[in-house]
Amino acid sequence: xxxxEASKEDSKENSKKHSKKSNRRGFLKGGAALAGxxxxxxxxxxxxxxxxxxxEKVDELxxxxxxxxxxxxxxKPVAERHSPDExxxxxxxxxxxxxxxxxxTPSSLFYTATHRGAFVPDIDPREHRxxxxxxxxxPLIFTMDELKRLPYESRIHFVECLGNRARPTHKTVQxxxxxxxxxxxxxxxxxxxxxxxxxxxxxxxxVAEGAEExxxxxxxxxxxxxxxxxxxYAMNGEPLRPQQGFPLRLMVPGFEGIYQIKYLxxxxxxxxxxxxxxxxxxxxxxxxxxxxxxxxxxxSVITYPSGGQKLxxxxxxxxxxLAWSGAGAIRGVEVxxxxxxxxxxxxxxxPSLPMAHTRFGFxxxxxxxxxxxxSRCTDELGTVQPTRAEVAKYWNQPVDKVQVRGADNTxxxxxxxxxxxxxxxxx
Amino acid sequence: MGLRSLVLIAAVLGICPAGWTQSPTYGLxxxxxxxxxxxxxxxxxxxxxxxxxGRGTAKEGSALYVKKGCAGCHGAKGSSGxxxxxxxxxxxxxxHATMSMPCLAPCVNDLNNMAVxxxxxxxIWDYIHRGMPLGKEGSLSPDEVYAITAFLLYKNGVIQExxxxxxxxxxxxxxxxxxxxxxxxxWKHGTxxxxxxx
Numbered sequence: 129x130x131x132x133e134a135s136k137e138d139s140k141e142n143s144k145k146h147s148k149k150s151n152r153r154g155f156l157k158g159g160a161a162l163a164g165x166x167x168x169x170x171x172x173x174x175x176x177x178x179x180x181x182x183x184e185k186v187d188e189l190x191x192x193x194x195x196x197x198x199x200x201x202x203x204k205p206v207a208e209r210h211s212p213d214e215x216x217x218x219x220x221x222x223x224x225x226x227x228x229x230x231x232x233t234p235s236s237l238f239y240t241a242t243h244r245g246a247f248v249p250d251i252d253p254r255e256h257r258x259x260x261x262x263x264x265x266x267p268l269i270f271t272m273d274e275l276k277r278l279p280y281e282s283r284i285h286f287v288e289c290l291g292n293r294a295r296p297t298h299k300t301v302q303x304x305x306x307x308x309x310x311x312x313x314x315x316x317x318x319x320x321x322x323x324x325x326x327x328x329x330x331x332x333x334x335v336a337e338g339a340e341e342x343x344x345x346x347x348x349x350x351x352x353x354x355x356x357x358x359x360x361y362a363m364n365g366e367p368l369r370p371q372q373g374f375p376l377r378l379m380v381p382g383f384e385g386i387y388q389i390k391y392l393x394x395x396x397x398x399x400x401x402x403x404x405x406x407x408x409x410x411x412x413x414x415x416x417x418x419x420x421x422x423x424x425x426x427x428s429v430i431t432y433p434s435g436g437q438k439l440x441x442x443x444x445x446x447x448x449x450l451a452w453s454g455a456g457a458i459r460g461v462e463v464x465x466x467x468x469x470x471x472x473x474x475x476x477x478x479p480s481l482p483m484a485h486t487r488f489g490f491x492x493x494x495x496x497x498x499x500x501x502x503s504r505c506t507d508e509l510g511t512v513q514p515t516r517a518e519v520a521k522y523w524n525q526p527v528d529k530v531q532v533r534g535a536d537n538t539x540x541x542x543x544x545x546x547x548x549x550x551x552x553x554x555x
Numbered sequence: 556m557g558l559r560s561l562v563l564i565a566a567v568l569g570i571c572p573a574g575w576t577q578s579p580t581y582g583l584x585x586x587x588x589x590x591x592x593x594x595x596x597x598x599x600x601x602x603x604x605x606x607x608x609g610r611g612t613a614k615e616g617s618a619l620y621v622k623k624g625c626a627g628c629h630g631a632k633g634s635s636g637x638x639x640x641x642x643x644x645x646x647x648x649x650x651h652a653t654m655s656m657p658c659l660a661p662c663v664n665d666l667n668n669m670a671v672x673x674x675x676x677x678x679i680w681d682y683i684h685r686g687m688p689l690g691k692e693g694s695l696s697p698d699e700v701y702a703i704t705a706f707l708l709y710k711n712g713v714i715q716e717x718x719x720x721x722x723x724x725x726x727x728x729x730x731x732x733x734x735x736x737x738x739x740x741x742w743k744h745g746t747x748x749x750x751x752x753x
Contacts, residue, residue, distance in 0.1 A: 402601070403675050
């Protein structure tokens with residue numbers, strides 16, 4: 129069926145469904161056709177488009193806008209453990225990166241992960257309190273209203289889970305890389321709050337803790353806490369979503385997701401690593417691995433074309449994807465269309481912000497032959513995203529059996545076959 | 556003269572010992588009461604500083620392990636075969652076997668055997684106290700948490716059956732994996748996570 133016929137079918141389907149609106153619809157369609165005539169001098173522009181019946185949920189669209197029902201992109205739980213699980217807990221849910229544009233992840237599609245699986249708490253912000261105590265001169269407790277009276281800032285940062293590692297069994301970029309998302313966060317600098325409380329000179333760590341049923345908690349270096357952490361109450365221009373920590377969460381830019389404590393109610397200033405609830409997931413005898421499990425390394429992935437998608441045939445395509453680093457801004461991204469033999473600079477299509485997703489694009493004329501697409505990025509420190517072979521060499525492992533230790537930031541290959549189908553290059 | 560007085564004098568003189576401005580600028584928030592602080596002060600340092608008074612033994616813990624529902628998810632013998640993490644080292648456990656279940660965080664080795672893997676006994680106390688039993692988190696009394704912790708330590712061969720676990724004894728327990736963890740290097744702004752890593 130060509131597109132013209134398809135639109136006819138759609139129209140028939142729509143008029144059946146919404147016959148009571150047919151008069152209004154006919155009027156609108158006529159208007160559109162007239163407008164098309166006026167603008168193009170009669171070229172067949174509007175004819176190939178279906179306008180459909182007006183959305184009947186107009187009240188809801190006015191109050192809190194929903195997306196078009198033609199847009200169906202959704203999150204999905206990781207295959208290794210379903211959410212909700214047999215206890216009703218949410219574990220790890222992946223964001224659909226293959227459908228993403230720009231760098232902001234819509235709040236409703238932002239990935240979500242919990243340490244051991246958790247229920248989403250229903251917290252009344254009027255009841256919520258945030259306390260700072262421990263090695264401070266003046267312990268303080270704040271209401272949400274008091275926090276919102278303080279000077280705030282809004283910054284764009286990614287969050288990525290340490291569990292974001294591509295496996296050969298993964299089919300799509302949602303499965304290989306869907307445990308990262310990026311949003312605009314608004315809140316108060318943690319350093320401002322800590323200075324209000326007066327940090328004592330012997331302090332070296334903080335323990336940040338949530339208010340949910342398990343009181344999820346992490347130890348965070350005081351140096352990081354005083355550098356760029358934020359106590360956030362808003363995300364993408366509205367209060368945090370419940371799955372993202374409503375009403376308050378900690379943002380630890382560039383650190384793995386587990387540090388970004390949701391439902392934040394307490395920060396204790398201490399003088400040692402506490403090995404508390406979330407820290408327990410980081411036990412490793414090797415200090416090198418420990419170093420690779422807090423700050424996220426430079427990482428990028430092509431989101432189009434990516435696994436499970438299909439190219440219609442040879443010709444021009446815009447390869448696009450995301451790059452990010454926990455150490456700062458992305459300086460550049462390179463793309464290879466021949467499995468890593470040759471690399472060419474991609475263009476950055478968005479501002480390159482510290483510890484934020486950065487969108488890249490690359491013009492590509494596909495000749496219709498099998499090929500392997502890859503991207504690699506360089507961050508502001510000059511660190512280049514490694515291939516799996518480079519990581520294997522570092523750990524003295526066989527290349528075909530490499531186990532990436534710590535956070536996995538290796539280059540992701542996508543195999544394009546001559547029929548246009550795209551597959552995970554690790555498979 | 557105590558350290559606090561010195562810091563106070565330093566603050567009055569405008570000297571900042573830690574390099575940060577340390578006087579309140581905005582005057583928002585209030586001082587929490589001692590009760591408010593102690594009610595929330597649940598993260599337990601490896602030194603045991605935050606442990607409350609109380610005591611418990613493995614024998615008491617053995618009964619509580621069933622009564623409080625631990626056995627329901629973790630199995631009567633401390634291994635459920637996949638529903639929840641293994642808590643007690645199994646006699647027939649193959650040390651080289653892969654985990655019977657996907658990595659249920661906290662994701663640890665030793666077949667997810669949490670009690671054996673923790674470098675500090677305080678971590679077990681902290682975890683049970685804040686996070687167990689599932690759906691009734693925070694409902695166990697300090698005595699009950701000491702007892703269940705003692706039970707798990709005993710069953711994993713870490714302490715004797717009659718050893719009493721309390722504020723003093725628990726932090727002193729030497730865990731099998733005590734030396735099996737490393738801290739990341741000191742974090743500094745603008746440094747790569749690991750020098751020399753590709």
